[in-house]
Amino acid sequence: MDSGEMVEEGSNKVTDFPHFDVLSGDSAYSDHHYNQSNKSRKVQGSFSNPNSNVSKTIAKEWRILQKNLPESIYVRAYENRMDLLRAVIIGSPGTPYHDGLFFFDIVLPSDYPNQPPKVYYHSHGMRLNPNLYNSGYVCLSLLKTWYGAGVELWTKNSTLLQLLVSLQGLVLNDKPYFNEPAYGKGLKNMNESWRKASMAYNEDVFIYSCKTMLHKMKNPPKGFEDFVAAHFRSRGESILAAITAYKNGEAILGQYKKEAVVGATVSTASNLGASKKFRSNLSKIHSDLKSALRTISHSAMMSQNGKEKCEEVAAPDTTMAGQGSAERKPEELFGKFLKFLKRTIGC
Known part of the structure; x- marks a missing residue:
């Protein structure tokens, strides 16, 4: 894919997608894994009553997320279901x-917050981390789905932000092989055997991660359709370049940097330890991703062309009133969010 094929212009760039937002309407969470949870009238009452302790706590958490989410984490909450959230974590360099x-x-x-949330991972049947099962089960001390002690466990002072940062930093890390308790000692006593085992695991992880990308491009979760498309239009070229670098032995898996491969040669492949199976899998996934990324870019260009044609047919409103209407939209959405927060905390 040529860089010219990557479309980053338009109104749905990643930078236009708020890190935290509240969606309205039942359809916004219709594909949520826990859509049918907490359905009893009594349980829902604890969430819908703005004076309940749980509603006030959740409203406070929303504000924490709105102000403090890292650049690589995005969250959507739901106006009609305060008990549900959906989050996406971008894999770290x-x-x-x-x-x-x-x-x-x-x-x-x-x-x-007396008890921790339940969390489901969108695995698509692939297990790319010891803590993330192919069934969607998330194994983490903070969720009380694994043993732990002290600060490792959930308390009434724990937060959703803490949970999300833990998933990113402790689970989706650079050496996930050692997340398996039986192998944890390998981090302290790293030798060639442990290093090879970790690298082999990372090779599988990267392939599963790429396959997960394909799933997301074809079937983006509700509330994140524009984000998924914009993310891969923005990062597609880099993703394909990383795959090529790993296949040619120009970078160690997980350490791809565009400027780092200048002057590298294919002869370094054996020294970096990439297996033949891995390089073969990379060739297939590169082809699949390139095709999917081209489809996303083409859709964006068609959408942009369609928008331009519509603007040619309809005379643009160049008055201050027309400009103000366009500029007020984000503010109106944010105002709606603030209004809802005030209602839920009774102030």
């Missing part, structure tokens, strides 16, 4: 998850 999108559905209990 320096890990086999880099540039991937990892979605989590969250449901809060009726006695929140």
Whole structure:
């Protein structure tokens, strides 16, 4: 894919997508894994009553997320279901998850925050981390789905922000092989055997991460359709370049940097330890991703061309009133969010 094919212009760039937002309407969460949870009238009452402790706590959490989410984490909440959230974590540089999108559905209990949330990972049947099962189960001390002690466990002072940052930093890390408790000692006593095992695991992780990208491009979760398309239009060229670099032995898996491969040669492949199976899988995934990315870019260009044609047919409103209407839209949405927060905390 040539860089010219990557479309970053338009109104749905990643930078236009708020890190935190509240969506309205039942359809906004119709594909949420926990859509059918907390359905009883009594349980829902604890969330819909603005004077309940749980509603006030959730409203406070929303404000924390709105102000403090890292650049690589995005969250959507729901006006009609305060107990549900959906989050996406962008895989960090320096890990086999880099540039991937990892979605989590969250449901809060009726006695929140006394008990931790339940979290479901969108795995598409692939297990790319010891803590993330192919069933969607998330194994983490903070969620009380794994043993732990002290600060590792959820308390009434724990927060959703803490949970999301833990998923990113502790789970989606650079050496996930050692997240498996039985192998944890390998981090302290790293030798050639542990290094090879970790690298082999990372090779599988990266392939699964790329396959997850394909799933997300074809079937983006509700509320994140524009974000998924914009993310891969923006990062597509880099993703393909990283795959090529790993296949040719120009970079260590997880350590791709565009400027780092200048002058590298294919002869370094054996020294970096990439297996033949991995390089073969990379060739297939490169082809599949290139095709999917081209489709997304083409759709964006068609949409942009259609918009331009519509603007030619309809005389543009160049008055101050027309400009103000366009500029007020984000403010109106944010005002709606603030109004809802004030209502839920009773102030």
